[in-house]
Amino acid sequence: MSEQISRLTNATVSNPAEYGPLRERGPVLRTVIDGVELPVWFISDYEECKEALNDPRFIRDATKLPGREGPGLAEQMLGGAGLPEEYFAYFGNLSLSDGEEHTRLRNAVARAFTARRVNALRPSLERTASDLYAALSAKKEADLVAELGYPFATAAICELMDIEEADRPQLQSWVLEMLSYDPELFVPAVRGIVEYYKDLIARRRAEPTDDLVSELLKPGGIHHDLLAEDAIISIFMLLTSTGIAPPAHFLGQALLTLLNHPEELAELRRRPELLAKRAVPELLRYTTSAPTGGPLHAAEDFEFHGCPVKQGDAVVPSLIGSNHDPKRFTEPQRLDLARDLGPGVGHLAFGSGPHYCTGASLAQLETEVVIDTFLLKNRTVELAVEPDQLPYVDIPGKGAALGSLPVRF
Numbered sequence: 001m002s003e004q005i006s007r008l009t010n011a012t013v014s015n016p017a018e019y020g021p022l023r024e025r026g027p028v029l030r031t032v033i034d035g036v037e038l039p040v041w042f043i044s045d046y047e048e049c050k051e052a053l054n055d056p057r058f059i060r061d062a063t064k065l066p067g068r069e070g071p072g073l074a075e076q077m078l079g080g081a082g083l084p085e086e087y088f089a090y091f092g093n094l095s096l097s098d099g100e101e102h103t104r105l106r107n108a109v110a111r112a113f114t115a116r117r118v119n120a121l122r123p124s125l126e127r128t129a130s131d132l133y134a135a136l137s138a139k140k141e142a143d144l145v146a147e148l149g150y151p152f153a154t155a156a157i158c159e160l161m162d163i164e165e166a167d168r169p170q171l172q173s174w175v176l177e178m179l180s181y182d183p184e185l186f187v188p189a190v191r192g193i194v195e196y197y198k199d200l201i202a203r204r205r206a207e208p209t210d211d212l213v214s215e216l217l218k219p220g221g222i223h224h225d226l227l228a229e230d231a232i233i234s235i236f237m238l239l240t241s242t243g244i245a246p247p248a249h250f251l252g253q254a255l256l257t258l259l260n261h262p263e264e265l266a267e268l269r270r271r272p273e274l275l276a277k278r279a280v281p282e283l284l285r286y287t288t289s290a291p292t293g294g295p296l297h298a299a300e301d302f303e304f305h306g307c308p309v310k311q312g313d314a315v316v317p318s319l320i321g322s323n324h325d326p327k328r329f330t331e332p333q334r335l336d337l338a339r340d341l342g343p344g345v346g347h348l349a350f351g352s353g354p355h356y357c358t359g360a361s362l363a364q365l366e367t368e369v370v371i372d373t374f375l376l377k378n379r380t381v382e383l384a385v386e387p388d389q390l391p392y393v394d395i396p397g398k399g400a401a402l403g404s405l406p407v408r409f
């Protein structure tokens with residue numbers, strides 16, 4: 001353990017090669033991460049991260065702590081982006097709630113992700129991927145983040161939510177504008193999404209179908225009551241805001257990783273049966289495209305792996321550090337598409353514990369379909385720039401995401 005406060009840049013947090021010297025100072029460090037500016041306990045190793053993510057003494061909602069009442073981080077961000085208060089109700093934030101409140105919201109969201117619903121998407125995702133491949137390869141050049149990752153992830157989450165095809169490009173633009181937190185774009189985008197969902201709910205109330213909105217409108221929702229309209233809108237907000245950017249960023253990273261490892265890609269082409277069970281989990285581990293989990297807060301004073309954690313202290317679990325921890329993975333810096341990650345999920349790319357990613361099975365399916373279509377069935381994609389020229393976008397406190405992936409066909 002180290003109590004000496006050091007600074008970490010976003011680039012360091014996102015780069016597993018930088019963790020060697022950090023680990024020499026212990027699995028838990030007192031540090032300040034650029035863009036966050038408050039000291040945090042930064043956890044870099046697998047077992048310690050997993051333990052923290054599953055320890056109820058670490059909570060998400062800091063406003064429940066004595067002296068920290070008042071607007072939480074989410075409200076501050078929403079207010080900072082100029083959003084009128086009447087819209088705050090639509091941001092019932094799953095990732096920032098704990099205990100019963102979290103379970104109630106999470107159970108409602110889980111109704112969208114039954115194995116039946118997710119598995120039923122495969123044929124339509126395969127069609128979407130083939131159509132995108134045909135359109136992009138005909139152009140000979142494309143950016144696989146903007147022209148494949150975003151529209152494909154949008155199509156997948158919208159298909160799950162039964163949102164009509166014609167409405168998807170507008171919804172994708174609103175979501176990306178909202179995630180920019182640019183006050184000029186944020187408020188009109190939130191208004192656009194909320195009005196769109198209100199209209200969709202009104203149409204399904206008048207004429208139910210077998211889609212997700214109609215199902216959420218049936219008795220049997222939260223506490224066996226009808227789900228209120230505001231609750232349905234906030235679930236849909238959550239599904240669209242988390243269902244587009246994270247999978248789009250991961251798809252870009254996964255394709256880039258395979259293009260950068262031609263021998264491993266050739267092996268996968270020889271043994272495509274590795275794709276679902278071994279290659280996709282290994283790509284999730286290797287890239288860990290969401291490098292850190294959301295901040296945790298100590299609900300009480302206690303010692304965590306030799307560190308004197310005080311009530312209210314923030315803790316950042318490094319998922320990418322954990323997934324490259326040599327105590328847990330042999331040669332973690334090596335991409336091994338046949339790697340057996342062991343029992344259970346075997347990596348922390350989707351987090352762990354009560355806040356484990358609800359969209360994990362959908363993200364897995366999306367990745368299988370995209371790799372199969374763009375790199376296995378078709379074999380013409382190649383990088384159009386040197387890897388060191390690729391742009392990365394800083395996400396303060398969350399590392400860096402691939403901004404674009406220019407390729408040739």
Ligand code: HEM
Pocket residue numbers: 094095096106109157238239240242243244246247248250251289290292293294295319348349350351352354355356357358359360362363
């Ligand atoms: C490869 C793509 C994805 C990655 C790497 C990813 C990663 C993660 C991680 C690391 C967490 C936990 C964060 C924490 O502990 O603070 C999380 C939570 C979450 N993810 Fe994903 N995710 C992906 C795709 C998706 C998709 C497609 C959806 C669909 C809507 C989704 C919805 C969510 C939601 C709702 C949560 C919050 C769960 C909770 O707090 O209980 N994710 N995701």
